Amino acid sequence: MSSNGTGYDLSASQFSPDGRVFQIEYATKAVAKSGTVIGLRGKDCVVLAVEKIICSKLYEDDAGGRLFTIERNIGMAIAGLLADGNFIADIARQEAANYRQQYEHTIPLEQLCERVSGYMHAYTLYSAVRPFGLTVIFGSWDEMQGPQLYKIEPSGSFYGYFCCASGKAKQQAKTEMDKLRFNMKAEELIKSAGEIIYKIHDELKDKDFRFEMGVVGKETNGQHCINPSVYTEMARNAGDAASKEEDSDNEIN
Template identity: 45%
Template sequence: MTSIGTGYDLSVATYSPDGRVFQIEYASKAVDNSGTSIGLRVKDGVVLAVEKLIQSKLLVSGANKRIQSADLHVGIVSSGLVADGRHLVNRAREEAQSWRDIYRQPIPGKTIAERLGQYVSAYTLYSSVRPFGINAIVGAMTDGVPSLHMIEPSGLFWGYHGCAAGKGKSVAKTEIEKLKLDEMTVREAVNEITRIIYTCHDDAKDKDFELELSWICAESQFKHQFVPKDIKDEAERLAKASLDDEMEE
């Protein structure tokens, strides 16, 4: 038996005859219409990046960050509805603070991803709420060990070496699979993740974008911080040069 959604997509608490929850699928579609976000876990850290589409030339450059810190050692980037992403980051901060209050130590990356996944899942259980319209990538570094997880609108989360969400996720995943992430350093990952973002961006269809880059590594004293401007600018220069070379070929 199949269904086309009519009558079964009005509530997140209603299954269709073939066992689908259409509101969750619609939330995933909202993610696919958003700028591309990528996370890479390499041997000595985690790198996060997002293609922040510029909706208006009047917006202040560098404002309205899409990458945020949930704790000193935890960074979150999301594709989808910006307000939903900020709400989830606030929840992550509460979870991280609660863990510190109880256990007197930083929350592990897997634990915060699991708790956020349960929170997102709760929004798929009641007819009075709607699912989160985001895919959230959570990068962390606990006791020198990097971790990377991605949380989907259903509340499902997986641990990854590299992951991507947003409109360019298919191209990004293809490029990520070519990389030897276990052998790569954070500095190399910054260059690669920048190249992938530029490769995913379609100048003909998409608006201009602003690249956001952050990392957690020894260079950042194992804290989640934005990549220094000089390193970011160099990575963007190399990415543009790589694209130009491909176009000439």
């Protein structure tokens, strides 16, 4: 077999001669074709924002959502295969429920990430299964730990972040995030989320998209809310304004 990977991509449990696991790389490519998802962590709030590409005008507005509530104070956003995301959301809810039943307390986000990432990593170890074509972003807030933001990769590795992104415009989103400052307040964080998603949307490739958002923090009394009307409208208005300003700048140049 040649060293370019021929024959080494049939199983997730096999390394290529140069130490690569191609099935995990393919899963990462599946994530890269998805609509962009970002997570922003502020002073007392975490915002998860999604660029949901509208594949058909016949779908209902809430069809194919990429935001989930796992626990009262824990939200989850996914980039990648939607079916895989629904499955992992169920696993995360089971883990959160098991912890609550055993300890009578909400599961700490880091422990939830450890359990879910371990589950995702197990699917990279055996030839009978395939890795999840999925990146998972968790956000939470509580009085003791404050805002927390974690991202799990298809390989099962996870890290804590101040800001993170996944999907087709991941790099552009990171460029916009580099301009932000940490410890922003909720309103500023929500507007920034809208501006980033609207700026990075590629109208030539994907004409129609729906902005969706999950918010958890002091402003929501520690409860994860999906598409709260006031905050979502605020983010969409900020995104529209930023997008129009960018278009006018491009026309002048």
